[in-house]
Amino acid sequence: MTLTPETNRLALRGDLLDFSAAPGWGELESAAVRFQPDSWLLIENGRIVGTQSAAPDASWQQQDHSGRLILPGFIDTHVHCPQLDVIASYGTELLDWLERYTFPAECRYADPVVAASGAARFLDALLAHGTTSAVVFPTVHKASVEALFEAAAARGMRLITGKVLMDRNAPPALLDDPDDVAGAERDCIDLISRWHGQGRLAYAVTPRFAPTSSPAQLAMAGALCRADDSLYMQTHVAENRAEVRWVAELFPEARSYLDVYARVGLLHPRALLAHCIWLDEEDKRVLAASGAQVAFCPSSNLFLGSGLFDWPAARAAGLAVSVASDVGGGTSLSLQRNLLDGYKVQALLGHRLSAWAGLHAATRGAAEALGLAQEIGHFGVGTLADVCVWDWAVGPVAEARDAVVRSLHERVFAWMALSDERNLVASYVAGHPRFIRAQLLRSQDSSD
């Protein structure tokens, strides 16, 4: 075959792991797990074109990561860009945490210079944690949305975000004008027309949560979703008990917190609801019927003392669940750290989260939830090569543990529980290296 001059062929060697489908809950040996030890992942012009055990020919640029783990890039389905500045803030539950730490940090994003540098720092941090796609909250300020879309486009990343809608119960610097709902609507429509569907970018209608939007603003958000079913929607629901009580006071006509959103048409297959801890059976039925998705945020739920999300109960109700860091409520962008927290939350409820269920939720499961499985989340032919290379073990404890594993699940579970961003060797976005560990760069320099 003759190659056009611009054909770009990259082959990565390592232990390839991805999923062909969802593994069963608690299943430790699963046909859905595709593990190809010491194999080559073939990437042509940014897309995966196959895997094979033999080395490819010299038309391929070869990168030998043998003895390392290669996974699809992680997908964080709920994270806040401006909250890197308040990660690990002491001593509060949700509502006080918002008031004392989070809202002041978000006020700074009114400045487009702060928003631009914050967006760049945030996306580089995601890439340095093995997360190549994300669903992100910026702030209420239009400039913060522009900054995120621009920074994601510059990195070629799949990113879903949208202007945060809030017009009450927060500092004035974070509020849309409550007497001009059409003003915030115009901002959204303008951002949608310029960014939604551009390359790998998509817009999410983003009412922060019921307490910070007037009924009129929530109705406007619902109307935006109804007008274009390709739009995503992201919000928070039923995270904290004081929050749930407050919503009951603010919306006495609603049957439940979730019902506030259901009534205005915010629940649909492209809706992502973070937390969902304090839903009742009727809520779960309504949510499942709507096709909306749950983002489980274990680190945040533990750190803010919000509660324990029952994953098997959500599954039994027919809900799709992905895993999210919810930084700055969560204390790490590392999805392995979040999965380990998720394991502990499930253990407290008497369940066990397998490495397969966890890693599937952070890759293919999230891609399917977002309707993006044709693009990301696995190594299927034709998907974009968002791929991360990881060390199996870093440091004497993890190395000793890795040396004595007796099964694939045991090995991958120990990796999930003991690894974090220090294990990351490289992140590729559509075949381009966007993060390379400094040590690796130094050793490449010295071998030149």
Ligand code: GUN
């Ligand atoms: N509920 C409303 N806003 C927020 C937020 O920024 N973080 C979390 N964890 N919950 C919220």
Ligand code: ZN
């Ligand atoms: Zn959140």
